Amino acid sequence: xxxxxxxxxxxxxxxxxxxxxxxxxxxxxxxxxxxxxxxxxxxxxxxxxxxxxxxxxxxxxxxxxxxxxxxxxxxxxxxxxxxxxxxxxxxxxxxxxxxxxxxxxxxxxxxxxxxxxxxxxxxxxxxxxxxxxxxxxxxxxxxxxxxxxxxxxxxxxxxxxxxxxxxxxxxxxxxxxxxxxxxxxxxxxxxxxxxxxxxxxxxxxxxxxxxxxxxxxxxxxxxxxxxxxxxxxxxxxxxxxxxxxxxxxxxxxxxxxxxxxxxxxxxxxxxxxxxxxxxxxxxxxxxxxxxxxxx
Amino acid sequence: xxxxxxxxxxxxxxxxxxxxxxxxxxxxxxxxxxxxxxxxxxxxxxxxxxxxxxxxxxxxxxxxxxxxxxxxxxxxxxxxxxxxxxxxxxxxxxxxxxxxxxxxxxxxxxxxxxxxxxxxxxxxxxxxxxxxxxxxxxxxxxxxxxxxxxxxxxxxxxxxxxxxxxxxxxxxxxxxxxxxxxxxxxxxxxxx
Numbered sequence: 001x002x003x004x005x006x007x008x009x010x011x012x013x014x015x016x017x018x019x020x021x022x023x024x025x026x027x028x029x030x031x032x033x034x035x036x037x038x039x040x041x042x043x044x045x046x047x048x049x050x051x052x053x054x055x056x057x058x059x060x061x062x063x064x065x066x067x068x069x070x071x072x073x074x075x076x077x078x079x080x081x082x083x084x085x086x087x088x089x090x091x092x093x094x095x096x097x098x099x100x101x102x103x104x105x106x107x108x109x110x111x112x113x114x115x116x117x118x119x120x121x122x123x124x125x126x127x128x129x130x131x132x133x134x135x136x137x138x139x140x141x142x143x144x145x146x147x148x149x150x151x152x153x154x155x156x157x158x159x160x161x162x163x164x165x166x167x168x169x170x171x172x173x174x175x176x177x178x179x180x181x182x183x184x185x186x187x188x189x190x191x192x193x194x195x196x197x198x199x200x201x202x203x204x205x206x207x208x209x210x211x212x213x214x215x216x217x218x219x220x221x222x223x224x225x226x227x228x229x230x231x232x233x234x235x236x237x238x239x240x241x242x243x244x245x246x247x248x249x250x251x252x253x254x255x256x257x258x259x260x261x262x263x264x265x266x267x268x269x270x271x272x273x274x275x276x277x278x279x280x281x282x283x284x285x286x287x288x289x290x291x292x293x294x295x
Numbered sequence: 296x297x298x299x300x301x302x303x304x305x306x307x308x309x310x311x312x313x314x315x316x317x318x319x320x321x322x323x324x325x326x327x328x329x330x331x332x333x334x335x336x337x338x339x340x341x342x343x344x345x346x347x348x349x350x351x352x353x354x355x356x357x358x359x360x361x362x363x364x365x366x367x368x369x370x371x372x373x374x375x376x377x378x379x380x381x382x383x384x385x386x387x388x389x390x391x392x393x394x395x396x397x398x399x400x401x402x403x404x405x406x407x408x409x410x411x412x413x414x415x416x417x418x419x420x421x422x423x424x425x426x427x428x429x430x431x432x433x434x435x436x437x438x439x440x441x442x443x444x445x446x447x448x449x450x451x452x453x454x455x456x457x458x459x460x461x462x463x464x465x466x467x468x469x470x471x472x473x474x475x476x477x478x479x480x481x482x483x484x485x486x487x
Contacts, residue, residue: 002410005405010409013469014433017340018342019305020307041304077342099403100403100404
């Protein structure tokens, strides 16, 4: 039989291999090696971590392909990279250089304020952010093979990550208790594709792998997200904006594996040095929040 | 019959769900004491570097080697890498199987593929004839095998993708991502 590439099983499958793991933001080959050495299951290559994107302001775009290629050369684990929401040409470029996953990300400045990329058109798989079940299932409908709850990137404040994970997982629980005749109205009310609503109810979970992101800064934050029911964790600014990135990265990897074992969590939380300074999301002006990007 | 699945990182839940469908008791293994009372162990797909580092940090390497001497162990993809004794680079390995493995042998994710395999041993053991549909994800290949190792399946170009050494089993691909239970049934028979 002819081998088939770029299938839905392949796209979803790579995300399944990342489960129970930590995906770390890295801005150069040296950081990528530290992340791999610490046990990251993948890295996200980008020019600036979200905390710096916030601080710098201006338009945040896809990173220089040369810089992404250097990171791909430096490590043996999967490498992800971000494109702007709706910027399908940035996605074509990232696919052409061979990244393993594309994050169509609200952390960058959106290129289209009405449409996301039709991700089924690509061979490379995509991950997208969501704040609720409707947003998640719309992204899957467009072809996202992995979902992450958005949180509020670059803040080091886990409160939004918790809100979004609880919202999504709560909706899945609610679906489980619904009769089949209620699903179309649920689909309408949530702006979600009906077939995916049905599938989510049948599975009792999101139809693709679901990680948490946006504000995870400590091993306890990571384990909190795991106990809430996500499949793994993205850590952005939380590692390389902290006092001892290598040590903190290792501790977060261990916390995600042993998320139910409080004595191990206590052990790995010791002596990590300064956490990233962080910004309190409840005191941030609405205009500075990025989780609202995405339609 | 109780089969453990190494649950340090990767798609261990998919293996557990397949084993449950086959009415086998299961356990997640994260620490050495979790190996107690198991009849066999599956090492799932995931990132072999991550699994190796966590196994080292939580002192699982020696207990796993000891377990593998007398019990059935099956590694899928990252698990096959972890079971091998040579991958041509420095990373923690169990070295239980006399196989040389190459990581990411087909390229990056866009080169990942699905294909049908002929696996006579599996067809004989399960009394079936239809091809085995295999899912390869950033998959390794088994470059060479030692004297006591039986090649179970190879691609058309001869590259080895499944091998068995007594009660130890290695596959480059992911039976846990399909609805076909034959490989899990085959492994359960090795564990009994």
